[in-house]
Amino acid sequence: MYAEEIAMPKTGYAPENARSATQPTGLASTEAGAAGYAGLDTWADAQILSAILHGQQRAIAAVGATLPAIAAAAGLAADAISGGGRLVYLASGSPALVSLGDALEIPQTYGVPRNRIVLIFAGGDAIFHNLTGAEEDDGAAAERAVADAALGPADCVLGISASGSTPFTVAGLAAAKAAGAKTVAIASNAGCPLFASGDVQVLLETGAEVIAGSTRMGAGTAQKAALNMISTLMGVRLGHVHDGMMVNVTADNDKLRARAARMIGQIARVDDKAAREALSRTGGAVKTAILVAAGAEGPDGARALLEETGDNLRRALDRLSGR
Incomplete structure (x- = not known):
């Protein structure tokens, strides 16, 4: 019925x-x-x-039609973070709001330092309270923001625009590329101006919206999915995911501390009490706590193992077990 x-x-x-x-x-x-x-x-x-x-x-x-480009974008992002650079979200209007959710989750979910995630949005923080369209047309403002952020070869910039012709985003990505940053252009129209500045071009061919021009709908959904995939694959490539678990999570509330204890118990094969003790000994650092629970010589020994293995938990566990 x-x-x-x-x-x-x-x-x-x-x-x-x-x-x-x-x-x-x-x-x-x-x-x-x-x-x-x-x-x-x-x-x-x-x-x-x-x-x-x-x-x-x-x-x-x-989104499914552009997986190779999404993988390439995630590779650039991971290279930037692992190399000491920053991941930058450049957008205006609805794409900025979509980008915000992805960007703010990365430090929480994958433990990436907050100063390594940069937001360059048309209108700045004011758009979180009052989203207007005029700022989208100000390409010069984007160029100034890119200059103020001192972007360079170590950084990766994601430029997101449904049309691919938004002046703020187009000018900003061009300025970032000129500064030597790696660039990813994400848009829904083939041959759009934004793609001219993208080292990687992610074409999300969402077509006409149900409500013509309301790109917060289909295009926005595709943008969210693509950004989720880029940032998640980046986290995997950085070694912050183990068996589908976020082992570099910032466990700063009861829910996340309980999740961290479950991960420690599951990976190190210890009970909840031992898992929580290891988490306490390491100051909440989950990867380090897993290694301590698995038999590393205290937090310092666990941290040394992670440093030797590029912060990759799987390789650190293999080394600890002699594999």
């Missing part, structure tokens, strides 16, 4: 036509309307929501 209620409308909507409406010549796909959504405002709620859901599903499918 419920499945029937949310089924696509029999008239007025055709998924295959979601990108096919006649549009002015040269109009970006992210700005286009689609014939399949004609009359949408007259549909039943379940039909509207079904169309929106289909748009989200198309967006996720678009």
